[in-house]
Amino acid sequence: MKVTVVGTGYVGLVTGACLSEMGNHVLCLDLDADKIKTLNEGGIPIHEPGLLEVVRNNVAAGRLQFTTDVERAVSHGTIQFIAVGTPPDEDGSADLKYVLAAARAIGRTMTDFKVIVDKSTVPVGTGDKVQAAVADEIAKRGIKLDFAVCSNPEFLKEGAAVKDFMSPDRVVVGADDERAILLMRALYSPFTRNRDRMMVMDIKSAEFTKYAANAMLATRISFMNELSRLAEVMGADIELVRQGIGSDPRIGTHFLYAGAGYGGSCFPKDVKALAKTSADAGLPSKMLEAVEAVNDEQKLVLVNKVVAKYGEDLSGRTFALWGLAFKPNTDDMREAPSRVIIEELNRRGARIQAYDPVAMHEASRVMPASAQLAYASGASAALEGADALIIVTEWKEFRTPDFDGIRDALKDKRVFDGRNLYEPALIRAMGLEYHCIGRP
Ligand SMILES: NC(=O)c1ccc[n+]([C@@H]2O[C@H](COP(=O)([O-])OP(=O)(O)OC[C@H]3O[C@@H](n4cnc5c(N)ncnc54)[C@H](O)[C@@H]3O)[C@@H](O)[C@H]2O)c1
Numbered sequence: 001m002k003v004t005v006v007g008t009g010y011v012g013l014v015t016g017a018c019l020s021e022m023g024n025h026v027l028c029l030d031l032d033a034d035k036i037k038t039l040n041e042g043g044i045p046i047h048e049p050g051l052l053e054v055v056r057n058n059v060a061a062g063r064l065q066f067t068t069d070v071e072r073a074v075s076h077g078t079i080q081f082i083a084v085g086t087p088p089d090e091d092g093s094a095d096l097k098y099v100l101a102a103a104r105a106i107g108r109t110m111t112d113f114k115v116i117v118d119k120s121t122v123p124v125g126t127g128d129k130v131q132a133a134v135a136d137e138i139a140k141r142g143i144k145l146d147f148a149v150c151s152n153p154e155f156l157k158e159g160a161a162v163k164d165f166m167s168p169d170r171v172v173v174g175a176d177d178e179r180a181i182l183l184m185r186a187l188y189s190p191f192t193r194n195r196d197r198m199m200v201m202d203i204k205s206a207e208f209t210k211y212a213a214n215a216m217l218a219t220r221i222s223f224m225n226e227l228s229r230l231a232e233v234m235g236a237d238i239e240l241v242r243q244g245i246g247s248d249p250r251i252g253t254h255f256l257y258a259g260a261g262y263g264g265s266c267f268p269k270d271v272k273a274l275a276k277t278s279a280d281a282g283l284p285s286k287m288l289e290a291v292e293a294v295n296d297e298q299k300l301v302l303v304n305k306v307v308a309k310y311g312e313d314l315s316g317r318t319f320a321l322w323g324l325a326f327k328p329n330t331d332d333m334r335e336a337p338s339r340v341i342i343e344e345l346n347r348r349g350a351r352i353q354a355y356d357p358v359a360m361h362e363a364s365r366v367m368p369a370s371a372q373l374a375y376a377s378g379a380s381a382a383l384e385g386a387d388a389l390i391i392v393t394e395w396k397e398f399r400t401p402d403f404d405g406i407r408d409a410l411k412d413k414r415v416f417d418g419r420n421l422y423e424p425a426l427i428r429a430m431g432l433e434y435h436c437i438g439r440p
């Protein structure tokens with residue numbers, strides 16, 4: 001099939017690449033000329049495991065192309081995916097300006113039947129707005145054209161995006177147009193061949209499903225983070241509690257890790273947006289407000305542990321910091337806990353020597369190096385001359401480090417671990433003082 005994807009970010013590029021892998025002819029459109037240039041030169045603008053290979057294979061096969069030319073992109077695909085950003089507006093609601101601009105561009109340019117698929121995360125009712133925006137642009141041209149709008153929220157996780165897209169748990173499609181449903185079934189059947197996992201529902205329910213999923217996952221994390229604080233006070237071990245409750249299939253083992261708070265481009269903004277929708281509907285959500293408040297506090301838990309040891313004034317102190325990205329296997333720094341931690345430690349006078357396996361470039365773009373923030377060339381280099389080590393992101397290369405090297409490099413032989421990477425008894429036996437999350 002011929003498919004157009006509007007937006008070549010984390011979702012758009014993965015969608016385009018994976019659809020072309022199944023034989024579709026995909027043209028990806030972005031307004032960001034630099035991104036398209038990188039893609040046309042054989043690179044990708046983000047770090048996402050396995051994505052470069054899929055992109056290269058399909059570009060070479062002639063099934064995947066990139067453009068900034070709106071007219072060319074709109075005329076290409078019968079199916080037009082909208083996968084542009086929906087950042088939070090000042091009041092927390094999702095800003096739809098990119099989605100509606102993309103819809104208008106399609107309406108202004110299309111000349112034949114299109115299925116317009118919203119893949120961006122959008123509030124309930126956006127399908128109607130997209131429908132109206134496209135119809136308005138067609139009406140302005142004084143012509144009549146047939147089109148269908150549907151919702152197809154995306155559930156991939158950064159760092160595992162290609163795998164998640166190629167083997168989805170489910171494909172949610174919100175649609176009321178039979179032609180759109182048939183085309184979406186054809187498009188997704190190769191991804192769900194062993195078991196049909198496509199769920200067709202009305203557009204509003206599909207839009208709501210996406211927010212409900214992220215809100216539920218964020219709730220689990222905040223709940224565990226809150227329990228971890230209580231565990232610490234009571235002398236219980238949150239890791240054992242996690243295993244104890246996760247083994248109940250009604251609870252399940254996933255997304256129960258206490259840590260330094262959730263970040264990323266999705267949970268923070270989607271929890272906020274759903275809370276705003278609830279408030280606007282006259283049903284303010286106490287749950288979501290608590291989920292967000294607990295997470296804001298959790299991003300400061302490591303700072304509080306440092307302050308408990310060193311006092312409020314951290315001038316003259318240097319901390320090594322491992323892990324900048326909001327999670328491993330990505331270079332995404334959006335809402336990363338490391339940003340809050342570095343800002344708070346700097347504010348108290350501390351100097352940071354940070355290292356991340358892939359997010360250094362992006363981190364130095366959003367937090368330029370300064371007298372108080374240096375980017376180290378490696379994990380060991382970050383330790384040089386530091387008082388203590390702070391671990392924020394659980395990259396694999398931090399899991400089994402040279403404990404002797406850490407101990408010898410750190411002045412205070414102290415580790416603050418926001419991801420519970422090490423067995424407390426083991427790391428203490430190696431001569432390091434160890435502070436982690438919710439463990440004695
Ligand atoms: N990042 C994720 O893991 C993830 C997962 C599921 C859903 N989502 C949702 O998907 C949407 C996209 O997220 P993302 O992380 O891929 O965003 P992103 O910011 O990485 O990419 C968005 C891209 O759209 C482009 N763009 C904006 N307006 C355009 C227009 N009119 N025409 C062409 N290109 C345009 C931008 O230049 C940018 O490259 C959001 O609604 C997000 O909530 C994201």
Ligand SMILES: O=c1ccn([C@@H]2O[C@H](COP(=O)(O)OP(=O)(O)O[C@H]3O[C@H](CO)[C@@H](O)[C@H](O)[C@H]3O)[C@@H](O)[C@H]2O)c(=O)[nH]1
Nearest residue numbers: 154155156157158221255256257259262263264266326327
């Ligand atoms: O047990 C856990 C699991 C995750 N996290 C944190 O939660 C955040 C989000 O992690 P993850 O969900 O793995 O990454 P995202 O790429 O943000 O993916 C989420 O957001 C996407 C965008 O909407 C959805 O598509 C995905 O289904 C949803 O998992 C990160 O900061 C993690 O460190 C924890 O603290 N504890």
